[in-house]
Amino acid sequence: MSTFNRRQFIEKNLMGLGSMAFLSQLPLTGHADIISSHPKHPVGFQVYTIREMFVKDFPGTLKMMANLGYQGVEMCSPPGYITSGFEPLVKMKPEVMRQVITDAGLTCESSHFTFGELKDNLEERIEYSKKLGLTQMICSSFWLPKEAKMSDWLKACDQLNEIGLKTKKAGLQLGFHNHHMEFEKIDGELIYDALLKQFDPKLVKMQFQVAVISIGYKASDYFKKYPGRFISAHLADWSSTENKQVAVGKGIVDWGEFYNAAEIGGVKNFYVEMDMDKFKESVENIHAM
DSSP, rough: OOOOOHHHHHHHOOHHHHHHHHHHSSSSSOHHHHTTTTTSSEEEEEEEHHHHHHHHHHHHHHHHHHHHHEEEEEEEEETTTTGGTTGGGSSOOOHHHHHHHTTTOEEEEEEEOOOOHHHHHHHHHHHHHHHHSSSEEEEOOOOTTTTHHHHHHHHHHHHHHHHHHHHHHOOOOEEOOOOOGGSSSSEEEEEEHHHHHOOOOOEEEEEEEEGGGHHHHOOOHHHHTTOOOEEEEEEEEEEHHTTEEOOOOOSSOOHHHHHHHHHHHHHOOHHHHSGGGGEEEEEEHHOOO
Protein backbone atom coordinates (compact mmCIF):
# COMPACT_ATOMS: atom_id res chain seq x y z
CA MET A 1 0.00 0.00 0.00
CA SER A 2 3.06 2.24 -0.13
CA THR A 3 1.89 3.85 -3.36
CA PHE A 4 -1.55 4.62 -1.91
CA ASN A 5 -2.45 8.25 -2.66
CA ARG A 6 -5.47 10.54 -2.43
CA ARG A 7 -6.53 10.00 -6.03
CA GLN A 8 -6.47 6.19 -5.68
CA PHE A 9 -8.20 6.35 -2.31
CA ILE A 10 -10.97 8.57 -3.61
CA GLU A 11 -11.73 6.51 -6.69
CA LYS A 12 -11.66 3.29 -4.67
CA ASN A 13 -13.77 4.44 -1.75
CA LEU A 14 -16.51 6.69 -3.13
CA MET A 15 -19.82 5.14 -2.19
CA GLY A 16 -22.28 7.23 -4.22
CA LEU A 17 -25.89 6.57 -3.38
CA GLY A 18 -24.82 4.10 -0.71
CA SER A 19 -23.33 7.01 1.21
CA MET A 20 -26.59 8.92 0.89
CA ALA A 21 -28.46 5.96 2.33
CA PHE A 22 -25.98 5.80 5.19
CA LEU A 23 -26.40 9.49 6.05
CA SER A 24 -30.18 9.29 5.85
CA GLN A 25 -30.14 6.96 8.86
CA LEU A 26 -28.05 9.25 11.06
CA PRO A 27 -29.68 11.21 13.91
CA LEU A 28 -30.40 14.84 13.14
CA THR A 29 -30.21 16.17 16.71
CA GLY A 30 -28.12 15.91 19.81
CA HIS A 31 -24.78 17.32 18.63
CA ALA A 32 -24.92 20.85 20.01
CA ASP A 33 -23.52 19.97 23.46
CA ILE A 34 -20.67 18.00 21.90
CA ILE A 35 -19.72 20.89 19.64
CA SER A 36 -19.79 23.54 22.35
CA SER A 37 -17.65 21.38 24.64
CA HIS A 38 -14.69 21.43 22.26
CA PRO A 39 -14.33 25.01 21.00
CA LYS A 40 -10.53 25.14 20.74
CA HIS A 41 -10.27 22.81 17.76
CA PRO A 42 -13.41 23.06 15.59
CA VAL A 43 -13.73 20.09 13.28
CA GLY A 44 -14.44 20.51 9.60
CA PHE A 45 -14.67 18.15 6.64
CA GLN A 46 -13.41 18.22 3.07
CA VAL A 47 -16.14 17.73 0.47
CA TYR A 48 -14.17 15.81 -2.16
CA THR A 49 -14.73 12.28 -0.86
CA ILE A 50 -18.50 12.82 -0.70
CA ARG A 51 -18.80 14.89 -3.85
CA GLU A 52 -21.45 12.72 -5.55
CA MET A 53 -24.00 13.15 -2.78
CA PHE A 54 -22.79 16.68 -2.15
CA VAL A 55 -23.65 17.98 -5.60
CA LYS A 56 -26.96 16.09 -5.69
CA ASP A 57 -28.20 17.65 -2.46
CA PHE A 58 -25.95 20.52 -1.46
CA PRO A 59 -28.00 21.95 1.46
CA GLY A 60 -29.14 18.53 2.67
CA THR A 61 -25.65 17.06 2.79
CA LEU A 62 -24.30 20.09 4.62
CA LYS A 63 -27.01 19.79 7.26
CA MET A 64 -26.37 16.06 7.66
CA MET A 65 -22.67 16.66 8.21
CA ALA A 66 -23.41 19.44 10.70
CA ASN A 67 -25.63 17.05 12.61
CA LEU A 68 -22.81 14.56 12.82
CA GLY A 69 -20.88 17.18 14.77
CA TYR A 70 -18.89 18.97 12.07
CA GLN A 71 -18.58 22.72 12.36
CA GLY A 72 -16.81 23.70 9.16
CA VAL A 73 -16.56 22.69 5.53
CA GLU A 74 -13.70 23.00 3.07
CA MET A 75 -14.93 23.38 -0.49
CA CYS A 76 -13.46 22.48 -3.85
CA SER A 77 -13.70 25.19 -6.50
CA PRO A 78 -16.53 24.03 -8.80
CA PRO A 79 -15.02 25.55 -12.00
CA GLY A 80 -11.67 23.94 -11.27
CA TYR A 81 -13.21 20.59 -10.40
CA ILE A 82 -15.71 20.22 -13.23
CA THR A 83 -14.11 16.97 -14.41
CA SER A 84 -14.28 15.63 -10.84
CA GLY A 85 -18.06 15.96 -10.65
CA PHE A 86 -18.58 19.52 -9.38
CA GLU A 87 -20.17 20.88 -12.56
CA PRO A 88 -23.70 21.06 -11.01
CA LEU A 89 -22.41 23.71 -8.59
CA VAL A 90 -20.65 25.89 -11.18
CA LYS A 91 -23.67 28.13 -11.76
CA MET A 92 -24.33 28.68 -8.04
CA LYS A 93 -23.23 32.17 -7.09
CA PRO A 94 -20.71 32.27 -4.24
CA GLU A 95 -22.99 34.55 -2.22
CA VAL A 96 -25.75 31.94 -2.46
CA MET A 97 -23.35 29.13 -1.62
CA ARG A 98 -22.15 31.05 1.40
CA GLN A 99 -25.69 31.53 2.66
CA VAL A 100 -26.57 27.85 2.23
CA ILE A 101 -23.45 26.88 4.20
CA THR A 102 -24.32 29.37 6.94
CA ASP A 103 -27.92 28.15 7.06
CA ALA A 104 -26.60 24.64 7.68
CA GLY A 105 -24.76 25.92 10.75
CA LEU A 106 -21.31 25.59 9.20
CA THR A 107 -18.43 27.93 8.44
CA CYS A 108 -16.32 27.92 5.28
CA GLU A 109 -12.89 29.52 5.47
CA SER A 110 -11.01 27.38 2.96
CA SER A 111 -11.34 25.89 -0.50
CA HIS A 112 -9.18 23.83 -2.82
CA PHE A 113 -8.26 25.23 -6.21
CA THR A 114 -6.37 23.62 -9.05
CA PHE A 115 -2.95 24.97 -9.96
CA GLY A 116 -4.23 25.63 -13.46
CA GLU A 117 -7.10 27.88 -12.43
CA LEU A 118 -4.86 29.80 -10.04
CA LYS A 119 -2.44 30.47 -12.88
CA ASP A 120 -5.01 31.23 -15.56
CA ASN A 121 -7.93 32.85 -13.71
CA LEU A 122 -6.50 34.19 -10.48
CA GLU A 123 -8.33 37.53 -10.32
CA GLU A 124 -11.68 35.85 -10.89
CA ARG A 125 -10.87 33.15 -8.33
CA ILE A 126 -9.86 35.78 -5.76
CA GLU A 127 -13.13 37.63 -6.28
CA TYR A 128 -15.05 34.35 -5.99
CA SER A 129 -13.22 33.50 -2.75
CA LYS A 130 -13.98 36.84 -1.15
CA LYS A 131 -17.68 36.57 -2.00
CA LEU A 132 -17.72 33.04 -0.54
CA GLY A 133 -16.17 34.41 2.64
CA LEU A 134 -12.89 32.51 2.45
CA THR A 135 -9.71 33.47 4.25
CA GLN A 136 -7.61 30.68 2.72
CA MET A 137 -7.09 29.46 -0.85
CA ILE A 138 -5.41 26.06 -1.10
CA CYS A 139 -3.61 24.81 -4.19
CA SER A 140 -4.59 21.14 -4.26
CA SER A 141 -1.39 20.02 -6.00
CA PHE A 142 0.88 20.78 -8.92
CA TRP A 143 -0.03 17.37 -10.40
CA LEU A 144 3.33 17.12 -12.11
CA PRO A 145 4.05 13.93 -14.05
CA LYS A 146 5.91 11.16 -12.26
CA GLU A 147 8.98 11.75 -14.43
CA ALA A 148 9.17 15.44 -13.42
CA LYS A 149 12.58 16.65 -12.28
CA MET A 150 13.20 18.55 -9.07
CA SER A 151 13.71 21.67 -11.15
CA ASP A 152 10.12 21.30 -12.39
CA TRP A 153 8.85 21.17 -8.82
CA LEU A 154 10.89 24.22 -7.83
CA LYS A 155 9.70 26.18 -10.85
CA ALA A 156 6.11 25.44 -9.85
CA CYS A 157 6.94 26.64 -6.33
CA ASP A 158 8.20 29.94 -7.70
CA GLN A 159 4.98 30.35 -9.68
CA LEU A 160 2.91 29.68 -6.56
CA ASN A 161 4.97 32.20 -4.61
CA GLU A 162 4.00 34.82 -7.21
CA ILE A 163 0.37 33.82 -6.92
CA GLY A 164 0.65 33.97 -3.13
CA LEU A 165 1.88 37.55 -3.32
CA LYS A 166 -1.29 38.53 -5.18
CA THR A 167 -3.63 36.63 -2.86
CA LYS A 168 -1.86 38.21 0.12
CA LYS A 169 -2.54 41.68 -1.24
CA ALA A 170 -6.19 40.68 -1.56
CA GLY A 171 -6.29 39.58 2.08
CA LEU A 172 -6.27 35.85 1.38
CA GLN A 173 -3.70 33.32 2.56
CA LEU A 174 -2.50 30.87 -0.08
CA GLY A 175 -1.70 27.29 0.90
CA PHE A 176 -0.42 24.06 -0.63
CA HIS A 177 -1.89 20.59 -0.04
CA ASN A 178 0.29 17.51 -0.20
CA HIS A 179 -0.45 13.99 -1.35
CA HIS A 180 1.69 10.88 -1.12
CA MET A 181 3.57 11.87 -4.27
CA GLU A 182 5.26 14.81 -2.55
CA PHE A 183 6.81 12.29 -0.18
CA GLU A 184 8.75 10.56 -2.90
CA LYS A 185 12.42 11.29 -3.53
CA ILE A 186 14.26 12.69 -6.52
CA ASP A 187 18.01 12.05 -6.53
CA GLY A 188 17.84 11.22 -2.85
CA GLU A 189 15.97 14.39 -1.80
CA LEU A 190 12.44 14.29 -0.47
CA ILE A 191 10.20 16.44 -2.67
CA TYR A 192 8.22 17.81 0.29
CA ASP A 193 11.34 19.06 2.03
CA ALA A 194 12.45 20.77 -1.17
CA LEU A 195 9.06 22.47 -1.48
CA LEU A 196 9.27 23.82 2.06
CA LYS A 197 12.68 25.30 1.27
CA GLN A 198 11.43 26.92 -1.94
CA PHE A 199 8.11 28.34 -0.79
CA ASP A 200 8.09 31.81 0.75
CA PRO A 201 6.90 31.13 4.34
CA LYS A 202 4.73 34.25 4.36
CA LEU A 203 3.16 33.73 0.96
CA VAL A 204 2.51 29.98 0.86
CA LYS A 205 1.49 28.05 3.96
CA MET A 206 1.13 24.27 3.98
CA GLN A 207 -1.93 22.09 4.44
CA PHE A 208 -0.68 18.77 5.78
CA GLN A 209 -2.33 15.53 4.70
CA VAL A 210 -2.08 13.29 7.76
CA ALA A 211 -2.78 10.22 5.60
CA VAL A 212 0.94 10.03 4.75
CA ILE A 213 1.31 8.29 8.11
CA SER A 214 0.64 5.17 6.03
CA ILE A 215 4.09 5.55 4.47
CA GLY A 216 5.86 6.57 7.65
CA TYR A 217 5.62 10.38 7.79
CA LYS A 218 4.17 12.07 10.88
CA ALA A 219 2.44 15.43 10.75
CA SER A 220 3.70 16.25 14.23
CA ASP A 221 7.31 15.90 13.12
CA TYR A 222 6.80 18.49 10.41
CA PHE A 223 4.82 20.85 12.63
CA LYS A 224 7.69 20.89 15.13
CA LYS A 225 10.43 21.09 12.52
CA TYR A 226 8.80 23.97 10.63
CA PRO A 227 7.05 26.24 13.19
CA GLY A 228 4.41 28.55 11.78
CA ARG A 229 4.59 27.10 8.27
CA PHE A 230 1.18 25.40 8.30
CA ILE A 231 -2.34 26.73 7.86
CA SER A 232 -4.50 23.60 8.09
CA ALA A 233 -4.53 19.82 8.07
CA HIS A 234 -6.52 16.97 6.56
CA LEU A 235 -7.22 14.33 9.19
CA ALA A 236 -7.08 10.59 8.60
CA ASP A 237 -5.79 7.55 10.46
CA TRP A 238 -4.15 4.25 9.57
CA SER A 239 -4.07 0.73 10.97
CA SER A 240 -0.66 -0.86 10.45
CA THR A 241 -2.01 -4.27 11.48
CA GLU A 242 -4.94 -4.19 9.05
CA ASN A 243 -3.01 -2.17 6.46
CA LYS A 244 -5.94 0.12 5.80
CA GLN A 245 -7.43 3.47 6.67
CA VAL A 246 -9.49 3.58 9.87
CA ALA A 247 -11.50 6.22 11.72
CA VAL A 248 -9.59 9.03 13.38
CA GLY A 249 -8.51 7.82 16.82
CA LYS A 250 -8.51 4.14 15.87
CA GLY A 251 -5.11 3.96 14.21
CA ILE A 252 -1.44 4.69 14.75
CA VAL A 253 -1.59 8.51 14.80
CA ASP A 254 -0.78 9.91 18.24
CA TRP A 255 -3.47 12.58 18.32
CA GLY A 256 -2.35 14.16 21.57
CA GLU A 257 1.06 14.71 20.05
CA PHE A 258 -0.56 15.85 16.81
CA TYR A 259 -2.67 18.60 18.36
CA ASN A 260 0.14 19.83 20.60
CA ALA A 261 2.48 20.03 17.62
CA ALA A 262 -0.22 21.66 15.49
CA GLU A 263 -0.07 24.65 17.83
CA ILE A 264 3.62 24.97 17.01
CA GLY A 265 3.03 24.47 13.31
CA GLY A 266 0.45 27.25 13.20
CA VAL A 267 -2.48 25.07 12.09
CA LYS A 268 -5.75 26.98 12.16
CA ASN A 269 -8.20 24.57 10.55
CA PHE A 270 -8.74 20.81 10.76
CA TYR A 271 -10.66 18.90 8.09
CA VAL A 272 -11.51 15.21 8.12
CA GLU A 273 -11.12 13.64 4.68
CA MET A 274 -11.93 9.93 4.70
CA ASP A 275 -14.40 7.27 3.56
CA MET A 276 -18.00 8.29 4.19
CA ASP A 277 -18.54 5.47 6.68
CA LYS A 278 -15.75 6.84 8.89
CA PHE A 279 -16.96 10.43 9.20
CA LYS A 280 -19.32 9.83 12.12
CA GLU A 281 -16.93 7.84 14.29
CA SER A 282 -14.05 10.17 13.46
CA VAL A 283 -15.79 13.35 14.60
CA GLU A 284 -17.05 11.64 17.75
CA ASN A 285 -13.53 10.51 18.61
CA ILE A 286 -12.08 13.96 17.91
CA HIS A 287 -14.61 15.69 20.16
CA ALA A 288 -13.82 13.15 22.88
CA MET A 289 -10.06 13.82 22.74
